[in-house]
Amino acid sequence: EIVMTQSPATLSVSPGESATLSCRASQGVNTNLAWYLQKPGQAPRLLIYYASTRATGVPARFSGGGSGTDFTLTISGLQSEDVGVYFCQQYNYWPTFTFGPGTKVDIK
Amino acid sequence: EMQLVESGGGLVQPGGSLRLSCAAAGLAVSNNYMTWVRQAPGQGLEWVSVIYTGGHTYYADSVKGRFTITRDNYRNTLSLEMNNVRPEDTALYFCARVDYSGSSGAFDLWGQGTLVTVSS
Numbered sequence: 001e002i003v004m005t006q007s008p009a010t011l012s013v014s015p016g017e018s019a020t021l022s023c024r025a026s027q028g029v030n031t032n033l034a035w036y037l038q039k040p041g042q043a044p045r046l047l048i049y050y051a052s053t054r055a056t057g058v059p060a061r062f063s064g065g066g067s068g069t070d071f072t073l074t075i076s077g078l079q080s081e082d083v084g085v086y087f088c089q090q091y092n093y094w095p096t097f098t099f100g101p102g103t104k105v106d107i108k
Numbered sequence: 109e110m111q112l113v114e115s116g117g118g119l120v121q122p123g124g125s126l127r128l129s130c131a132a133a134g135l136a137v138s139n140n141y142m143t144w145v146r147q148a149p150g151q152g153l154e155w156v157s158v159i160y161t162g163g164h165t166y167y168a169d170s171v172k173g174r175f176t177i178t179r180d181n182y183r184n185t186l187s188l189e190m191n192n193v194r195p196e197d198t199a200l201y202f203c204a205r206v207d208y209s210g211s212s213g214a215f216d217l218w219g220q221g222t223l224v225t226v227s228s
Contacts, residue, residue, distance in 0.1 A: 032212065032213060034213075034214035034215070036153075036215075038153075042220075043202055043218040043219060043220050043221060044153065044202075044215075044218055045218070046207075046214055046215060046216045049207070049213075049214035049216075050212070055214075055216065085152075087152065087153055089153075089214070089215075091212065091213030091214060092213075094213065095158055095160075095164075095166035096155070096166070096168075097143070097155040097158070097213070097215075098155065099145075099152055099153040099154065099155065100152070101152045102152050102153075
């Protein structure tokens, strides 16, 4: 069973500063890794797929990287609308999809 | 515009049954891999089930043998039949599309969710 972990659990960032979120897989997932943002009271929204490809309409301040077991999501210049919980997800081991526990990002 | 709208959630007693539906607009459920994901109150996301375009179905171990995913191509809806429910099934249930062609597996379209509460 593949396990996804994320760090930190909570991140407080001042507006305009950068934030880096980490995601680790217990087994290699190549680049079959997605990032989602769930704003309060909303459904998750796909931000990044294939570890580094932005989904349609996602601002360029969001960037993803990594492969294998270690991944990062960087938000360059945090804006107020970026607060919420960020989840990573592996989709390398079909038909099982595994999410990480999430990183909560708020404004300092 | 593509849209998914879930319905059918509510209060159900342990051991009871419930059927969730997900109405699709702007896309055909028959031509897409469709999935259910749930989120317990204040918790993270848990993948529940997926149905392939060819009809193959797969389940998380936590629901295998109790939940059944189906689709109605005529009504363009996805369903989740939940039987022998347990308190730990209490969650907000989302349906989503699996973007198999574009991203090889990310979930690129989500509904707003329907809440299931299992309690006596």
